[in-house]
Amino acid sequence: MNLQIAFDVMLMLNCLILAWMSIFSTSLFRCIVLFVCLGLLVTIAWGQMGAFDVAIAEAAIGAGITGALLLAAWNRIKPENEDAQPAQPASEVNNRGAR
Amino acid sequence: MSSALLYSITGLGLFAIGLLGIVLAGHVMRKILALNIMGIGIFMLLIAIAKQDGSFVDPVPHAMVLTGIVIAAAGTALALNLMVRLHRMSDPKQRKPK
Amino acid sequence: MFNQIDLEYNGPVNDPKASWLITVCSVLGFLIVLTLVLLNYDAHNAGLRPYVEGSLSSSGVTNPVTAVLLNFRAYDTLLEIAVLLIVVIAVLPLRNAKTSLVRCIEVTNHDLVLTSLQRWLAPAVLMFAGYLLWAGATQPGGAFQAGALLAGACVLMFQTGVYRVNYTSIMARSLMTCGLAMFIAVGLALIWFEGSLLKYPQDYAGVLILLIESGATLSIAICLASLYSSLIDIPGKGHAATSESGS
Numbered sequence: 001m002n003l004q005i006a007f008d009v010m011l012m013l014n015c016l017i018l019a020w021m022s023i024f025s026t027s028l029f030r031c032i033v034l035f036v037c038l039g040l041l042v043t044i045a046w047g048q049m050g051a052f053d054v055a056i057a058e059a060a061i062g063a064g065i066t067g068a069l070l071l072a073a074w075n076r077i078k079p080e081n082e083d084a085q086p087a088q089p090a091s092e093v094n095n096r097g098a099r
Numbered sequence: 100m101s102s103a104l105l106y107s108i109t110g111l112g113l114f115a116i117g118l119l120g121i122v123l124a125g126h127v128m129r130k131i132l133a134l135n136i137m138g139i140g141i142f143m144l145l146i147a148i149a150k151q152d153g154s155f156v157d158p159v160p161h162a163m164v165l166t167g168i169v170i171a172a173a174g175t176a177l178a179l180n181l182m183v184r185l186h187r188m189s190d191p192k193q194r195k196p197k
Numbered sequence: 198m199f200n201q202i203d204l205e206y207n208g209p210v211n212d213p214k215a216s217w218l219i220t221v222c223s224v225l226g227f228l229i230v231l232t233l234v235l236l237n238y239d240a241h242n243a244g245l246r247p248y249v250e251g252s253l254s255s256s257g258v259t260n261p262v263t264a265v266l267l268n269f270r271a272y273d274t275l276l277e278i279a280v281l282l283i284v285v286i287a288v289l290p291l292r293n294a295k296t297s298l299v300r301c302i303e304v305t306n307h308d309l310v311l312t313s314l315q316r317w318l319a320p321a322v323l324m325f326a327g328y329l330l331w332a333g334a335t336q337p338g339g340a341f342q343a344g345a346l347l348a349g350a351c352v353l354m355f356q357t358g359v360y361r362v363n364y365t366s367i368m369a370r371s372l373m374t375c376g377l378a379m380f381i382a383v384g385l386a387l388i389w390f391e392g393s394l395l396k397y398p399q400d401y402a403g404v405l406i407l408l409i410e411s412g413a414t415l416s417i418a419i420c421l422a423s424l425y426s427s428l429i430d431i432p433g434k435g436h437a438a439t440s441e442s443g444s
Contacts, residue, residue: 008102012109019113019136023120023129035132042139049106049150052337053262054142054164056329060345061172065421066135068352069172072428073128073179077186107235115228122220149244157244158261162270165262165341166277169417173284176424180288183428 008048015041028078032070039063107147113140127182131175138171257402258334266339267406271395275380278413282377285420288427289364298368300361308357315353322350330414334403340410344417351422355429364423373423376416380409 015038022034039062046055113136120133142164149160203212249261249269256264266274326346333339354360363369383405384395391398397405 005102005105008105012105015109016112016116019116019139022136023116023124023133028126028128031129031132035135038136038139042143045106045143046146049103049146050156051146051149051161051164053260053339053342054146054161054168056337056342057165057168057345060342060349061168061421062139064349065345065352065425066172066175068425069176069179069428070128070132072425073183076183076428077128104235108232111228111231111235115224118227119221119224122224123217151244155244155246157246158249158265159245159270161262162265162273165266166273169277169341169345170280172421173281173424176427177284177287180427 011041011045011048015045028074032067032074035070036063036067039067103147103150106150107144110140110143110145110147113137113143116140127185128179131178131182134178135171135175138167142167255399255402257397257399257404257406260333260335260337260339262337263333263339263406266341267409268397268402271380271384271409274413275377275384275395278377278380278416281417281420282373285373285423288424298363298366300363301359302361311356315357319350319354322346322353326350326414326418330410331407333410334407340413341417343410344414345421347414347418348421348425351418352425355422355426362422362426364419364426369419369423372415372419374416376409376413379412383409 018034018038018041022031022038025031025034039058043055043059043063046052046058117133117135117137117140120136121130124130124133145160145164145167149157151157246261249265252269253259253261253264256268258264258268326343329338329346330340330343331338333343355362364373387396388394
């Protein structure tokens with residue numbers, strides 16, 4: 001019983017942290033990926049609460065379809081020279097070259 | 100403290116994070132993500148209220164949440180379409196950074 | 198915020214730091230009040246489960262969520278499918294109605310991993326969606342889950358750009374509306390036979406639910422797939438992957 005509560009508490013904390021990072025991250029691509037991760041974590045949460053129909057629907061629609069929609073929209077609005085990885089700062093590139 | 104109570108407080112927390120995100124985030128896509136997170140918080144609250152004594156699962160909130168997930172996905176699709184249209188019509192020099 | 202006096206004539210309207218502070222404080226206060234309400238919340242009755250349990254045997258299915266969705270609250274599900282159709286109409290890419298549903302266009306870059314994934318996963322997902330639709334009567338499953346799975350398989354098949362679907366063709370329109378049409382047809386027929394909207398007779402309740410669920414699955418699948426397509430296809434310019442230089 002204690003392990004159950006501990007697992008639930010860790011799951012909830014992860015959901016809250018992922019939700020915060022999904023909105024306030026620097027790169028928009030990272031926000032979308034973290035939102036898909038949040039969708040999968042709440043799928044586990046629905047499973048923990050006994051809502052299995054909702055878990056199947058959330059995994060398919062909430063994480064799958066919404067994630068695909070967000071990525072397709074991100075592809076439309078990103079600037080043309082940006083890839084999935086955000087540009088590295090110049091100092092890091094110089095350090096790698098010097099090594 | 101039962102786990103259902105903890106889950107309902109987490110649902111409230113997700114709703115509050117989404118509300119902060121809608122007001123404080125700059126880019127429109129972050130606001131759409133925040134709106135979805137508010138929806139996930141409300142669903143968590145509904146299902147945690149449905150699970151009351153542990154072995155006692157009320158199926159009516161499950162049906163409401165199922166309807167809500169589909170409608171939220173459709174609403175997100177419409178919002179993303181509007182965002183893409185606005186992006187296409189906007190002036191490139193006036194687009195704020197992400 | 199507290200150490201500066203702003204006397205600029207055309208300065209900003211509000212102080213961003215002060216707005217941020219007030220917003221965070223008000224949301225935190227709202228959160229604390231609701232948490233206190235939730236902590237003092239006692240379940241004062243047994244909810245709706247006893248009523249659902251009592252009527253489950255006469256509803257035609259054994260899964261309580263499916264019974265609630267498609268029998269006890271069937272009107273809400275009808276309206277939900279209607280809302281999905283309205284959203285699809287709002288984002289529908291405008292094309293010719295006379296061309297066929299799916300056109301296959303040969304693309305030159307064959308990505309091995311992607312095509313293998315499509316070839317292996319899409320039939321399995323299709324079969325699993327059919328199983329979920331059938332198993333929704335007794336186990337967790339049902340129309341929405343099966344429709345969403347089918348939509349996921351469609352999204353997988355759209356990744357290469359080989360298939361271009363014309364959502365304004367006759368076949369696509371009939372697939373999109375068949376869920377709502379079947380629901381309304383069953384409802385109106387039941388008005389004729391039983392006297393009120395969507396009041397299933399006890400012998401045929403399971404069969405009617407399965408009929409409505411099949412239509413709803415197809416409808417939900419193609420509606421969600423068309424929502425995805427509206428973001429990757431620009432009307433008039435073709436698929437994004439093959440017209441990147443033009444856009």
